[in-house]
Amino acid sequence: MRARLALLVAGTTVLVLLAFLVPLAVLVRDFAEDRALSRAADVVQTIVPLVGDVDGLRLSVTAQPVPVTVFYPDGSVIGAAAAPTPAVRLAEARGRALSVTTDEGRELVVPVVGSGGTTVVRTLVTESELTHGVTRAWLTLAALGLALVLLGLLMADRLARAITKPISDLSETSHRLANAELTARADPSGPRELREVAGALNHLAGRIQELLAAEREQIADLSHRLRTPLTALRLEAESLRDPDESARVAAAADDVARAVTAVIKQARRRDAVPAAASCDAAAVVRDRVAFWQVLAEDTGRDLRRSLPDGPVPAGVAADDLGAALDALLGNVFAHTPDGTAFSVSLSPPAPVGGSAAPGVSGRAPGASGRSSGAASGGASGRAPGAASGGAILVVADEGPGFPESAARRGVSAGGSTGLGLDIARRVARSFEVGSADGGGAVVRLELL
Template sequence: MPLGWNLRNDHRDAAFAAAAERTATVAGALTAGANAKGVAAALALAGGGTVVHTPGIAPTAGGRAGAALIDKASTTLAPTVEDVDGGVVRLVPITIGDRHSVVEAFIPAAELNKDTARDWWLLLGLAVLLVGGAVFVVDRLARGAVSSARHLVDAALAVGDGDLAVRIDPSGPRELAEAGYAFNRMADRLVTSRTDERELVADLSHRLRTPLTALRLDAEALDPDDTQIGDFSPAELDRRRGIRRIRTAITTLEDEVNSLINTTRQAVAAQLSAPEDGLCDASEVVRERMMFWSALAGDQDRQYRVVGAHLRIPVPVARAELAAALDAVLGNVFRYTPQGTSFEVGLSRRDGWVALRVDDAGPGIDDPEQALRRGQSNQGSTGLGLDIARRVAQATGGSVSLDRAAMGGASVVMLLADADATPKTPSRFGLVGRGRPAREKAPERKRWQRGRE
């Protein structure tokens, strides 16, 4: 609207400038003292609508200004513009000696408003075009933002319905793109948290197998529970039935623990979780756990030996985690080797690493690679024992390896970082062993050189 008003004023100024040019032509002739013929020629050159009035007498024919306007203009020193019927007039006073004249130039209203309507229509069309273009561009931009927001909402609803595999392709404005990346990170964290939670349930359930193993071994050491063969007194029958109930309850409890482990284990790859922050003395943990296992070893006539657990050896593992890992390995020894099989627990440190070794004189492990896979076992168990040890070792940057022990059976070595030394990357051979040369190493697996401690 301001632009249209300025264009209207420009047209009026142009009309006034043309009228001023016409009056200047006639005024110049009068000022130069031209005769009637010269004045007529000047009027003809100025064009129609220009006349010369003499104040005090009747207005000249063809003029639009009245006598009052003419008399008023003759008394002024500057040109004036007055409204008349059909337009405006520009009156210029001319004084030559004692003679006064007034030059009139008429400007029709149509000339004052020439092309004004056209300008307004052009401006209106331009405004409609600009507004329409702005709406189209904004709609295109908003469509992308709305689409990104809709995808984010749909993905959030899918996650709320339990589909944790849904992800979105971040797009749209920067804020929505950042929200998309944050959503994907959140979904990944949810998957990891759920996997860790279920793995934790499986691991905690597996820890129950340690006391269950002790109960089962104690139950097996009891008298027979057969009540079908022989004559027994009522007291003996009750005692044998009680033994049978104990063994049945232990078997049922083992089955329930196995079922809990199997139902909570995920089909996806296990996500490693950082262990509980803190340090513990590996030697103290070994001594403490061997006090528990020594009773079972005595009941089963197992000879055992503990090597290297007399000095303080700190490792960056929570005490409960290391105890659970050691229990899992020792539990396998008691579970899968015949009674009377001897075993040895060794602890040593070197080059920034601590090696916790459990050797036995049993039949050994036919397929070490499969035994280290989570949930894999050829003994009918859940296959989580060695995985618990592996996760604890890997949390410190170490590893778990399986080999043939010098005693003839399996040798499980947990490699842990030494909390008192900066971890390095040296050769990890020669820390633990019983005095035989290094075996030939396969390209994909590292073996421990067996040297005397």
């Protein structure tokens, strides 16, 4: 905007100056010519009365600032040496004063008619005399025009800066708000319209803070209400006669309690940028698979696993990875019939140019999962600066596949919340769903 305003002011100033200075330059030149011709005419008028006095004429001619020549009828010449020109002859023949433009300049001839014939007084105004002072005047006008253009550009730059600086501040504030810096506020400055925009942006930021705070507290309150049924569940687990069954149910209740506590802490956290997190993906996946294996055996499902023996570092929190895998496996149990086989595999990321994870034959357009999680790639919930490493997690089953409604977050054809695979998507750098070679569904997560 600053460049455009400067260009506009420069163009407008140049046009105004041209409309003013060009006629003024022509006027200066005409004035210089008129001044030189007027002075020459005054000299001639001074000489004309002395034509009859030869001695006085000689003294007067030599004293004039311009060359003057007097041509007598008998051919004698007084003054500057010069031959009779056509203008002199014409003035002598017609008896009329003439002003003629020649190669040397402007020639003035005045005839004086007497008893002995016509005497002609001639003077020559050279080109240098006609344009004396014009060049300097033109240079002065050009310098004045240039100074006015520069002054206009300076004023335009100041004006543009007064307009663009508040706009830049508004843009910076909006970017800070977009980066979850909700305490950012714009400084109302500049024109009235920009001050109104800054005030509206500040009001919007404050309103967003209020809504987020209310939402966090509501989530924390709802999560806290789960503690009572969880406590009852733990008491029921302790009352079971089978010690193994009691321990298993109590462990499950403890896991749910930890998840609820994590939700409460996350909801009440005021900072928008989470801290960096990392975990051993192999250990987390191994623990969660062992948990689900008991249910798989009860429902007659064949669980195939492919897990590395050593640690696999991943830039995601252990609780988040466990919740993501629980969501994927929970979908398998909830939306496939008993006896449906499924598999879980974890491997380090393939080198550049390597093949994709086995079992994926195609990517369902826009699909995300049975519980209607979004399937777009890219993690949105990982902390920046996570540990280096990475892993590929693939969960596949031999069930019916994904319904069309799974492409939309929050929509489920199976009566669920519609958020299951979105939980998994949030911990992954890339997230793909598709069909296995022999039928069924495949979910592939690439962890950072």
